[in-house]
Amino acid sequence: MTQNMSFPTWMGHIQQRTETALQSHLPTKAVSPARLHDAMAYATLGGGKRVRPLLCQAAGLVFQTSEEALDFPACAVEMIHAYSLVHDDLPCMDDDTLRRGKPTCHVEFDEATALLVGDALQSQAFQVLAEAPVDAVRKVEMIHLLAQASGSRGMAGGQAIDLAATGKNISLEELEFMHLHKTGALIRASVLLGAHCGGADAEALKNLSHFANRIGLLFQVVDDILDVEASTATLGKTAGKDAAQNKSTYVNLLGLAAAKEKAAELRSQAQAALLPLGAGGQRLRELTDYIVERSY
């Protein structure tokens, strides 16, 4: 039983099964167009901490949902995440050349292919949800949730706000609004997809929604701290890039010490939101600690 596993063992187990599930939901190179399918696999497989699938599986565990069923929303949200990284790295966006320690997709392949990789991964995410082994009503709930979280009032909207804010002084309120969309929407969706997949009731969804909002911001605050403190080698992407691009970050706005205090506060709020779930919230609690303490 996975509930007797230590947290690191459980995490490794979920990461492994997510990798296998992603592979099974991506077309192989044997299918035309081979180069596009190769690039989709390059952008999705063999890297990443799989934080979103972990959150999805952990939230589904609250409702004793099977890992097999949760693989579907876990893969869908990870495909959306992978597509957003590929498009984010493009020259017209962040123009980044390194991601997870490897050349970014448009560097390894080409810009046009990277554009299509992102587009096709987004379609694939919705296809995977439509194929989930749960009833049609739950599938539609999950699809609606992921579409909202990905779109102009979710992740894509957050990226637009980020673009508009680059090089400008923004307030802490504006920074939170941006991150609640850019990073938060998909982190939040990861938790709620797991809950919807497991047939959560309105009360449980309310608690998980509050938790999900806090963990979304927490994830970003920690990311901003890591961008300052970690080296490029341990980070697997270009470190110090936010400061170099004059991006608004929690560290820029609050200073390092206050950003760390902010992280501690969000962590307590997230943990508090899990209390009503009792023992079922164990993995979510452990993931919260992991997100704060991860050092790459």
Added chain:
Amino acid sequence: MTQNMSFPTWMGHIQQRTETALQSHLPTKAVSPARLHDAMAYATLGGGKRVRPLLCQAAGLVFQTSEEALDFPACAVEMIHAYSLVHDDLPCMDDDTLRRGKPTCHVEFDEATALLVGDALQSQAFQVLAEAPVDAVRKVEMIHLLAQASGSRGMAGGQAIDLAATGKNISLEELEFMHLHKTGALIRASVLLGAHCGGADAEALKNLSHFANRIGLLFQVVDDILDVEASTATLGKTAGKDAAQNKSTYVNLLGLAAAKEKAAELRSQAQAALLPLGAGGQRLRELTDYIVERSY
């Protein structure tokens, strides 16, 4: 009753209601991020012949489906089409500056915004299907269909094949394979979305699927002919661009006369596939004639 309308009146009626429905399904500029929402409206509203919504509504009519219900798949497929045009026009793809007689999205706004417009329109398309006023089982069928038609084994895959083929000599077989994906997949989906929305049975779906495959190719053959024969002014996009970019087209491969014969042949095949539908297929028959005879 719309069945007593002449074809041009019916077409105008559907185009008008599609415009209204698209407006209602797109976030307004009043909602943040305003610039992104402005650009999404720019890319979607006030232009285009709405061939895909027309096919969707016409296919739904076969099953006496309400126009109100069909607005949802009609808008969804048009949003996917609009996003594909925005991404197709980007500098790393076709690098086009004119679309429907207006500056392309990245020229009017900027490249990063155009990228996000396409991404967000795709999410919005799936959100609209998830909100359709039909039962969850039909919604999931429509979502699965549109996701497949848009992804790497549909439209995005066709664009990848097109990219790989540019500047190369390809066979007629390869050209058809490319167009069955690049243009055909979404045209086919337009017809089948209308049918699924109306609860078509397996037999009707088989007939409509055969019709949809023919009309998808027909649409592209006519497009290739128009690219040679029409002027930039009447076309609303840069004419002669295919030849200038050394793209494989039916005209390049077959010559103009044989391309026209091919169009006539596909038209007969499409019309023949509609015969089993009887009077219910009237609008689809009229649309087939319109697609061949459109002169912009």
